[in-house]
Each structure stands twice: as C-alpha cells, then as structure tokens.
Amino acid sequence: xxxxxxxxxxxxxxxxxxxxxxxxxxxxxxxxxxxxxxxxxxxxxxxxxxxxxxxxxxxxxxxxxxxxxxxxxxxxxxxxxxxxxxxxxxxxxxxxxxxxxxxxxxxxxxxxxxxxxxxxxxxxxxxxxxxxxxxxxxxxxxxxxxxxxxxxxxxxxxxxxxxxxxxxxxxxxxxxxxxxxxxxxxxxxxxxxxxxxxxxxxxxxxxxxxxxxxxxxxxxxxxxxxxxxxxxxxxxxxxxxxxxxxxxxxxxxxxxxxxxxxxxxxxxxxxxxxxxxxxxxxxxxx
Amino acid sequence: xxxxxxxxxxxxxxxxxxxxxxxxxxxxxxxxxxxxxxxxxxxxxxxxxxxxxxxxxxxxxxxxxxxxxxxxxxxxxxxxxxxxxxxxxxxxxxxxxxxxxxxxxxxxxxxxxxxxxxxxxxxxxxxxxxxxxxxxxxxxxxxxxxxxxxxxxxxxxxxxxxxxxxxxxxxxxxxxxxxxxxxxxxxxxxxxxxxxxxxxxxxxxxxxxxxxxxxxxxxxxxxxxxxxxxxxxxxxxxxxxxxxxxxxxxxxxxxxxxxxxxxxxxxxxxxxxxxxxxxxxxxxxxxxxxxxxxxxxxxxxxxxxxxxxxxxx
Numbered sequence: 302x303x304x305x306x307x308x309x310x311x312x313x314x315x316x317x318x319x320x321x322x323x324x325x326x327x328x329x330x331x332x333x334x335x336x337x338x339x340x341x342x343x344x345x346x347x348x349x350x351x352x353x354x355x356x357x358x359x360x361x362x363x364x365x366x367x368x369x370x371x372x373x374x375x376x377x378x379x380x381x382x383x384x385x386x387x388x389x390x391x392x393x394x395x396x397x398x399x400x401x402x403x404x405x406x407x408x409x410x411x412x413x414x415x416x417x418x419x420x421x422x423x424x425x426x427x428x429x430x431x432x433x434x435x436x437x438x439x440x441x442x443x444x445x446x447x448x449x450x451x452x453x454x455x456x457x458x459x460x461x462x463x464x465x466x467x468x469x470x471x472x473x474x475x476x477x478x479x480x481x482x483x484x485x486x487x488x489x490x491x492x493x494x495x496x497x498x499x500x501x502x503x504x505x506x507x508x509x510x511x512x513x514x515x516x517x518x519x520x521x522x523x524x525x526x527x528x529x530x531x532x533x534x535x536x537x538x539x540x541x542x543x544x545x546x547x548x549x550x551x552x553x554x555x556x557x558x559x560x561x562x563x564x565x566x567x568x569x570x571x572x573x574x575x576x577x578x579x580x581x582x583x584x585x586x587x
Numbered sequence: 588x589x590x591x592x593x594x595x596x597x598x599x600x601x602x603x604x605x606x607x608x609x610x611x612x613x614x615x616x617x618x619x620x621x622x623x624x625x626x627x628x629x630x631x632x633x634x635x636x637x638x639x640x641x642x643x644x645x646x647x648x649x650x651x652x653x654x655x656x657x658x659x660x661x662x663x664x665x666x667x668x669x670x671x672x673x674x675x676x677x678x679x680x681x682x683x684x685x686x687x688x689x690x691x692x693x694x695x696x697x698x699x700x701x702x703x704x705x706x707x708x709x710x711x712x713x714x715x716x717x718x719x720x721x722x723x724x725x726x727x728x729x730x731x732x733x734x735x736x737x738x739x740x741x742x743x744x745x746x747x748x749x750x751x752x753x754x755x756x757x758x759x760x761x762x763x764x765x766x767x768x769x770x771x772x773x774x775x776x777x778x779x780x781x782x783x784x785x786x787x788x789x790x791x792x793x794x795x796x797x798x799x800x801x802x803x804x805x806x807x808x809x810x811x812x813x814x815x816x817x818x819x820x821x822x823x824x825x826x827x828x829x830x831x832x833x834x835x836x837x838x839x840x841x842x843x844x845x846x847x848x849x850x851x852x853x854x855x856x857x858x859x860x861x862x863x864x865x866x867x868x869x870x871x872x873x874x875x876x877x878x879x880x881x882x883x884x885x886x887x888x889x890x891x892x893x894x895x896x897x898x899x900x
Contacts, residue, residue, distance in 0.1 A: 419685065426656065427684055430676060436646040437681060440653015440661075447616070447635065447659070454653075467645040467677075474640045474650070 321526055324394055325355045326585045329554045331390035331403055333569065333577045340407030341568025342415060345558060346459060347387030349490040349523070349549035354384075354391040356529040357455060357486075366396035369423050375452055376425055376441045380434020381459035381488060382416040389413060389421065397423035432465030434458060435485060439475050442483040442542075455533070457486045461493035464502045469514065476515030479540040484533065485516075487544060488523065490551035494565050511544045523547025554581050594758065597751040597786075598624060598694040600733040605662050608741070609633055614660045620647050622664050624694065644669045648677030648689075655687035660741075666700070667693035667709030667750060671716060678746075683719040686745045696726075697785060697837035698865070698880065699753040702873040709750075710865055713784075714842025716748040717815045724815040725767070726750040726844075728789045729758045732812055735765040754876055756786035759810065760793065768813045770821040776805030779894050780825040780832045784811050784844040787880050788835035788863075794887035799894055806894065814844050819851045826858045831897050833861045833890055837880060840864040861893050 328351050336342040358364065362375035379388050386406060393400045398421075405411040412420035416429030426437050438456040445452045462468065475483055489507070491498055498504050508518045519532035532545045552564030555577055569577060595603070602624050609615045610633040619625055619639040630637045640646060644665050651661035670678065670693040682689045693712060700707035716724050723743055727733035733751070740747045762773045770782070773789075774796050783792035789810045796806040807825045811818065826832045832852065834845035845862030852858055865883045874882065 426652070427680065430680055432645075433649055433677065433681060436649025436677065437653040437656075439640075439646060440650035440655070441657055442653075443616075443638065443650060444654050444657035444659055448657075467649075470643045471646045471649065474643050474646045477641065478638070 321355060321359055322585070324359060325351050326581065327394055328355060328387065328390040329581050330578060331393070331400065332386050333555075333574060333581065335386045335389070335403060335406045336567050337569040337571065337574035338404075338407040340415065341566060342386045342406070343383040343565065344555070344567045345492070345551040345564030346381060346488065346490065347384050348553045348555060348564070349488050349551045350384045350387040350457065351553065352524045352526050352529060353457060353486055353488060353547055353549075354387055356526045356533060358391050358395040360526070360530045361533045362453075362455065364395070364423075366423065369397060373450075373452065376438075376454040378426055378434040378438050378441075378454070378456045379417060379428055380456050381431065381462050382428030383459075384457070384488070385415055385417045388417055388424070392421070392423040395423070431459070431462040432467035435468055435471035435475065438483050438485070439471055439478065439480060442475070442480040443478065445482055446480070451482070453482050453484060455484050455486060457488060460487055460489045460491065460498050460504060460507075463487070463504050463507075472511070472514040472516065475542045480542050481537040481540055483542040485542065485544040486533070487546045488549050489546050490549045492551045492560070492562050492565070494562065496562060508546060511546075515541065517541045517543045518546065519543065520546045520548070523549035524553060554584050556580055594755040595730050596753060596755045597727050597730065597733040598692070598753065599755075600730045601692055601737050601749065601751055602628065604734065604737050606630070609636060612660070614658065616654055616659050616661050618647055618651055618661055618663045620644055620665045622666070622694065624664055644674040645677050648674045649681050651689045652677070652681035652685060652687050655682070655689050656685065660688050660690070662690045662692060664692045664694070666707060667696035667712045668700070668707050670748070671709055671712035675715060679719055682746045683721045686721040688744055688746065690740065690747045690749060692749050692751060694751045695753040696750040697752070697876070698870055699876045701753075701875050701879065704873075705869040705871060708870055710839040710870075711842070712748075712750060713814055713836070713838050713844055714846070717847060721745045722815060723747045724750070724813070726785050726812050726814055728786045728810060728812060729756060731758060732765045732810075736767055736812060739767040750785070752786060752876075757790060759789060762810070765812065768816055768818060770818040771810040771812065772807070772821070773810050774806065774808040776807045776829065778804045778806060778829055779898065780807040780809065780829045781835065781890060781894070782809040782811050782822060782825075782832060782848055783835040784814060785837045787877060788837055788885060791885060791887045791890055792835050795890035795894065798887060798891040802895075804894060804898065811844065814847055817847050817851055819855070822848060823852060823855045826852055826856055831859045831861070831894075833863060833893055833897070835885060835890060836864045837885060838864050839867060841867055859897065861897060863890060863893065
C-alpha cells in the first residue's frame with residue numbers, strides 16, 4: 302500500500318479546505334484560551350505548529366480517536382514538547398477528548414501540563430526535553446519494519462531543537478537503517494528564546510545538512526495545508542527517511558506577537574485574551 | 588586429561604542467553620552500539636532482530652523505548668559508563684518514565700574496564716539508576732547468578748538495569764537458589780552482618796567471614812544482587828540479629844549499594860552501617876580490576892579489620 306492511500310479523499314476540494322480552515326481557527330482559539338489559564342503557555346511555538354498538526358491529523362495520518370492505541374495507526378511524536386497546547390487543541394478537535402477538558406490545562410492536579418504525557422489520550426510518548434523524538438521515532442519505525450507494516454511515524458521538531466546533538470546522532474542512525482517510513486517535520490519558525498536561530502546557533506544550510514545525512518528533503522510553506530499535505534503524503538523514497546522543512550511564523554495569527562521572540566511564552570490576562578481572539582477572527586475573515 | 592571449563596564473564600553469560608532466547612521469542616530485539624559483544628553470534632532467521640546502530644547511546648535508549656512501546660522487548664547493549672551518564676536522560680525520560688520493558692545490559696561496570704581508565708569506569712551507576720522510578724537494578728556476582736537473574740528478569744513488566752562485568756570472575760560457592768529481589772544468605776553468624784554486592788565484593792565478604800571465624804567472630808554474609816527493589820526484610824532481620832552491618836561494593840561510596848542499605852536500615856533499626864567501596868575520587872592509575880579494588884581497600888582483610896574495630900568500639 303502506498304502512503305498516499307492514507308490521505309483523505311477530496312483533499313483539494315474547496316469545501317474540505319474551508320473545513321480545515323475552521324479547524325485551524327478553533328485550534329488557535331483553544332491555544333489562546335489555554336494561555337489565559339492559570340499558568341499561561343507556549344503560545345508562539347504552538348501557533349506556528351497549527352497547520353502542521355491539523356494537516357497531519359485531518360488529512361494525512363490514519364488514526365482512530367476511539368481507539369488511540371490501534372495497531373494500524375500512524376504515529377505522531379511531538380518532539381518539540383513545548384508545542385503541547387497546540388497538540389492538546391488538535392487532539393480534542395480530532396475527537397480524542399472533549400474540548401471542555403482543555404479548561405483543565407495548568408490546573409493543579411491536572412495531567413494537561415505544558416509538556417505532553419501519556420495520560421492525555423492520543424499522546425504516544427512524553428516529550429519536552431528537546432532532542433528525544435527522533436530516536437523514539439526510530440524505535441517505532443524499526444518495530445513497524447519488523448511487522449512488515451506500512452504504518453508511518455511522524456516526528457515534529459522545532460528548529461531550535463536541531464541545536465541538540467542527539468538529533469543528528471539519530472538522523473544518521475535513521476538513514477543508515479533505511480527507515481523510509483520515518484518522516485520528520487521541522488517547524489522552522491526561525492526563533493528561539495533568546496533570539497533568531499541564525500544569531501544564536503545557525504542551522505543553515507539546513508536542507509543541505511539533512512541531505513548530507515542521507516535524508517530526502519521537502520521545503521514547504523508551513524501554513525499552506527495543501528503544500529504540507531503534498532509533502533507529508535508523498536510516496537516514500539525507498540531506503541530514505543524524509544524531512545519536511547516547514548517554514549512557519551512563530552505566533553502565527555496573533556499580530557501583536559507574530560515573529561517576535563516574546564511570543565515564546567505568554568500568560569494572557571482577560572483583556573489580552575479577548576483582543577487575541579478578536580485578532581484571530583479578523584485574520585480568519587481576511 | 589579433562590579440558591578446563593572456561594569461566595565466563597557476566598557479559599558473556601548474558602550474551603549467550605540472548606543468543607539462545609531471541610530466535611525463540613518474536614518480541615525480543617537486540618540493539619547494539621558497536622560493542623563487539625555479539626561478534627560470534629549467529630541469530631539465524633532472527634538476524635533482523637539484531638540491530639547494530641553504531642556508537643550512538645542516546646539513540647539506543649530512545650529507539651529502545653519506541654520499540655518497547657510497540658510491544659517489543661529490547662535488549663540494549665553498551666558500557667555501564669555510557670548507560671548511566673551519556674544516555675541517562677533517555678533512560679530517565681524515554682524508558683523509566685514510560686515504565687517500558689527495556690533490558691539495559693551495562694557491561695564493564697565498576698572498575699572492570701581496568702586500565703581503560705576513568706572514562707570507562709562506572710562507579711556512579713548504581714547511585715544514578717536506583718533513583719529512577721520503575722527501574723529494577725540487578726548486579727550478578729558470577730556466571731551462575733547472571734544466568735539465574737537474567738532469565739528471571741525476562742518477565743518483568745518494566746525496565747531493568749543489568750550491571751555486568753567485563754572479566755571472568757571466580758564462581759561463588761554453592762548457596763541457596765538465587766532469587767530476584769531476595770538477598771542470598773551465604774552464611775549465618777551472630778556477631779556482624781556483611782552485605783556485599785558484585786563479584787569481588789561478595790568473594791571478599793566470604794573470605795572475610797572465614798578470617799573472622801578463625802578469631803571467633805561469626806559473620807552473616809548476604810549476597811545482595813538486587814539493589815532495587817532492595818530486600819529490606821532480609822537485611823533488617825540480619826541487622827536486628829547481629830547489630831553492626833558492613834556493606835561492600837565496587838562503586839563509589841557515595842549513593843551506591845551501601846547508601847541504599849543505610850537509607851533502608853536507619854528507618855527501621857538503631858544500627859551502625861559501615862560502607863566499604865571506592866573512595867570519593869577518580870581512579871587515575873592503570874591496573875586490573877582486582878588490583879584497583881585492592882588499592883581502594885575493597886578486600887577481605889579490610890572488611891575483617893573494619894568488623895573487628897567496629898565490634899571493639
């Protein structure tokens with residue numbers, strides 16, 4: 302079975318595109334609301350992820366919210382665990398748990414912490430310490446190969462995360478093991494806590510680095526769901542893992558913080574929450 | 588003329604068990620990091636379940652976690668020094684946090700790497716591994732206990748740290764059956780308890796008990812192969828009977844087996860615990876495993892001396 306078989310039908314129809322825009326809008330609203338909760342949240346790196354997550358869960362991956370551990374499922378590992386609230390919002394939109402539960406985020410005693418863990422339905426592995434997801438993904442992909450299954454494993458990493466040496470250790474192992482069922486996605490928003498990735502610890506030439514490690518590389522606009530769908534659903538290249546470098550904007554959808562380092566983490570007051578939601582609705586109409 | 592039976596190191600005994608069982612158990616997968624331990628092993632039709640990923644210990648632990656999450660039982664192989672320090676975050680977060688059935692075969696433990704030096708010694712691994720929730724920590728002392736403990740650990744639902752040596756070490760004298768989680772009582776005395784962990788420490792404890800016996804001091808000798816969960820009941824019973832306890836280990840005195848015993852006993856009994864192990868410094872000289880232990884004072888004579896001075900004082 303080819304990987305494209307997993308893509309949902311009519312993915313290019315105007316109706317489906319409209320539906321997905323509604324989904325991404327709701328995910329962004331959930332993220333804003335969680336950032337207005339008791340602890341605040343990683344708003345910037347969650348907003349940059351929204352189209353990546355929505356494309357995976359609504360167009361690309363085979364998942365069953367009623368049976369999250371289904372042996373036939375595709376696997377997603379959010380290696381940039383600080384995108385946790387983006388993942389929670391997407392999982393509830395995809396039906397893994399009711400949206401009301403998002404109100405528990407950051408509440409004392411709740412399992413909805415800033416970084417995901419497996420008490421949250423749909424979360425495969427706890428993440429948060431950067432540079433772990435790709436090695437985990439190798440394990441899932443090796444198991445899938447042993448099972449002679451065509452399931453795929455997706456690993457979403459931040460671009461700043463690529464400064465961790467363990468990423469490149471795993472990148473070399475993945476290509477050496479010819480894991481063509483492993484797809485990495487880079488949320489290339491270009492920012493980290495203290496500045497631009499270019500200033501702090503330059504990653505360029507990023508695509509060439511991955512090619513040099515034996516990976517097939519796609520570069521796409523990370524907010525264009527059709528471009529993402531094409532890259533994430535592409536037929537595997539035999540014997541090669543794939544990386545999709547998704548160019549994104551940190552804080553996407555919130556003009557007040559878009560592409561600013563202060564978008565990394567925010568605790569929104571009620572007025573800020575309302576103005577953020579208004580900005581989202583305005584962006585949605587335009 | 589009969590050929591001498593080759594005594595195997597604990598890592599070789601472990602290797603042979605994996606070679607025997609892996610082809611029979613579809614769940615088992617052996618992940619290697621260029622250790623060379625499996626050089627002579629032919630896994631036959633199961634050779635796709637032996638994967639050498641190269642020198643990549645973080646990836647080893649992470650990949651093992653992914654495989655275990657998918658229902659496999661990974662046996663991962665590296666030196667103890669790398670398992671407990673370089674790869675520790677992946678062991679903590681990816682394996683222990685998820686309570687996954689990964690078997691970490693950590694070879695060259697203690698100073699068994701000898702003249703390879705402090706980069707290859709692991710004198711902190713028990714301190715590190717026993718602090719991790721869900722982790723079972725096992726230290727076999729000879730070929731027979733390795734065989735028993737590795738097989739008994741197969742069915743454990745969570746992660747296991749197997750502290751293995753590099754070198755063949757002498758067999759322990761026959762004793763009661765080795766049971767995971769239970770201290771093996773090798774000798775019962777009335778005056779002092781010697782609790783030992785690992786090959787040379789247990790051998791030294793047995794010899795020390797003989798030395799003491801010749802002077803009319805009767806020692807209980809416990810071979811404690813399971814550091815976590817610790818057999819507190821047997822330790823407390825022995826300590827309650829004899830008073831003073833001496834622990835012996837091939838590990839820095841800080842945080843290891845002796846510390847685990849002291850932590851447990853001080854909550855239960857007013858008893859003195861003396862910890863013999865390697866002092867709080869790096870072992871910066873060349874030497875064999877037995878030489879380095881002798882130099883550090885992990886010997887029968889040192890145990891006997893400590894016992895006598897403690898009983899006097």
